[in-house]
Amino acid sequence: MGGRVRPDPCNPAGVCLRGIFIVSERVLQTTTLPARDDATATRWSGAEDRAMSEAIRGAKKSRSSTHPNPRVGALVLRGGETVGRGHHERAGGPHAETLALDAAGDAARGATLVVTLEPCCHVGRTPPCTEAIVRAGIRRVVVGMIDPNPLVNGRGVSRLREAGIEVVIGAREEECRALNPAYLKWRATGLPRVTLKSMVSLDGRVATASGESRGLGGPEEQRLVHRLRAESDAVLIGVGTAVQDDPLLTVRLVRVANEPWRVVLDSALRTPLDSRLVQTAAEAPLVIATTSGDAARAHDYASRGVTVWTFEEDADGRVPLEPLLRRLAEEGKLELLVEGGPTVHTSFLRAGLADQVAVGIAPILLGGASAPTWTGDLGRSALADGIEVGPLELRRLGKDVWLMGAIAARNGGPHV
Numbered sequence: 001m002g003g004r005v006r007p008d009p010c011n012p013a014g015v016c017l018r019g020i021f022i023v024s025e026r027v028l029q030t031t032t033l034p035a036r037d038d039a040t041a042t043r044w045s046g047a048e049d050r051a052m053s054e055a056i057r058g059a060k061k062s063r064s065s066t067h068p069n070p071r072v073g074a075l076v077l078r079g080g081e082t083v084g085r086g087h088h089e090r091a092g093g094p095h096a097e098t099l100a101l102d103a104a105g106d107a108a109r110g111a112t113l114v115v116t117l118e119p120c121c122h123v124g125r126t127p128p129c130t131e132a133i134v135r136a137g138i139r140r141v142v143v144g145m146i147d148p149n150p151l152v153n154g155r156g157v158s159r160l161r162e163a164g165i166e167v168v169i170g171a172r173e174e175e176c177r178a179l180n181p182a183y184l185k186w187r188a189t190g191l192p193r194v195t196l197k198s199m200v201s202l203d204g205r206v207a208t209a210s211g212e213s214r215g216l217g218g219p220e221e222q223r224l225v226h227r228l229r230a231e232s233d234a235v236l237i238g239v240g241t242a243v244q245d246d247p248l249l250t251v252r253l254v255r256v257a258n259e260p261w262r263v264v265l266d267s268a269l270r271t272p273l274d275s276r277l278v279q280t281a282a283e284a285p286l287v288i289a290t291t292s293g294d295a296a297r298a299h300d301y302a303s304r305g306v307t308v309w310t311f312e313e314d315a316d317g318r319v320p321l322e323p324l325l326r327r328l329a330e331e332g333k334l335e336l337l338v339e340g341g342p343t344v345h346t347s348f349l350r351a352g353l354a355d356q357v358a359v360g361i362a363p364i365l366l367g368g369a370s371a372p373t374w375t376g377d378l379g380r381s382a383l384a385d386g387i388e389v390g391p392l393e394l395r396r397l398g399k400d401v402w403l404m405g406a407i408a409a410r411n412g413g414p415h416v
């Protein structure tokens with residue numbers, strides 16, 4: 001494993017904030033924010049609005065590379081002109097605000113900073129952005145949203161206002177929130193965001209009765225799957241898929257800065273030592289999550305570069321999902337793509353631990369009474385008990401169709 005990822009002290013991991021997730025300045029004002037003192041502080045200009053749009057586009061450039069930090073974009077505006085821009089590229093790297101201020105240089109004095117997320121105000125792996133903003137002589141700051149990081153959470157805004165800087169909050173807030181769904185879910189729950197991905201036949205089968213499933217999706221679908229992997233911090237399957245399909249789970253069809261971790265749920269350490277997953281452990285991180293105490297077998301994996309995590313078994317005698325998810329989040333893995341078979345997908349759905357589903361449909365009928373569908377027994381018999389998904393996003397991918405949608409909150413879906 002390429003070294004444990006140290007959580008950025010600016011955004012420390014493992015904090016469970018369920019129930020106290022603060023989503024708006026209105027709420028924050030009752031907690032840490034000083035009351036605004038003038039009416040103009042609630043508005044932003046057309047130029048600032050356009051600048052926020054550009055900052056959001058800038059933040060998107062760092063897609064998938066910043067966790068456990070959020071994606072952030074910033075711009076320095078002077079007389080309606082952009083004089084500096086920056087976006088946070090990776091955890092541990094400079095923050096968007098300092099990059100934009102550095103680019104602006106002396107032109108930052110008396111200018112406006114537009115930033116998608118509240119600036120940090122404490123010493124982490126990088127110095128506090130609020131002090132850089134004050135030092136640069138910024139007169140006004142337009143913030144997209146408050147940072148739910150408990151070390152920030154309104155304190156950045158307070159610090160700027162104390163220094164006499166005018167601060168406006170909420171410009172394009174929804175779009176700023178949409179930049180960081182996994183970060184926001186983790187801040188609210190301590191858990192990664194989970195997407196269940198499956199490729200099925202037109203009659204809903206993930207494999208033939210004999211277990212054959214590779215090649216179900218066409219090349220366009222394959223490319224999309226690799227893009228989803230590239231945007232994820234980790235990809236997970238169960239040992240059933242590892243044994244049957246012998247997948248690699250690496251990103252090959254699109255460019256990626258860092259290979260996502262590959263995770264196998266394997267209670268009894270059955271993943272074959274000559275599997276492609278194990279054979280490539282030195283090139284792309286592989287974690288086997290187990291409940292087995294077989295030290296010799298664990299050593300066989302470790303000597304091949306595989307990381308073995310051991311958990312207490314869950315009520316079904318398997319790898320417990322929530323502790324595993326918390327451990328992944330502690331490692332900075334906030335976006336998880338589950339590419340398992342029906343057993344794993346069913347476990348996530350039954351536990352209410354999935355946030356969205358992504359299902360490709362191939363124009364082929366497989367039939368077969370024992371050919372598996374992508375979910376198993378979800379323990380729901382009435383139509384009204386079904387797990388709602390949506391609104392669905394629909395795409396055509398060559399001959400295939402692709403559907404993606406969020407699981408409704410009442411079923412344990414999105415928290416953001």
Ligand SMILES: NC(=O)c1ccc[n+]([C@@H]2O[C@H](COP(=O)([O-])OP(=O)(O)OC[C@H]3O[C@@H](n4cnc5c(N)ncnc54)[C@H](OP(=O)(O)O)[C@@H]3O)[C@@H](O)[C@H]2O)c1
Binds near residue numbers: 207242347
């Ligand atoms: N079309 C597709 O998109 C697609 C994708 C993947 C797989 N498939 C097909 O699906 C079939 C394999 O299905 P599968 O259901 O066996 O694969 P799976 O869901 O990937 O693996 C299931 C296994 O994972 C292990 N596991 C450990 N902890 C678990 C937990 N908490 N919850 C659930 N499982 C846990 C269990 O084995 P232990 O008890 O030994 O730990 C379990 O039998 C193959 O035919 C494959 O080709 C299709």
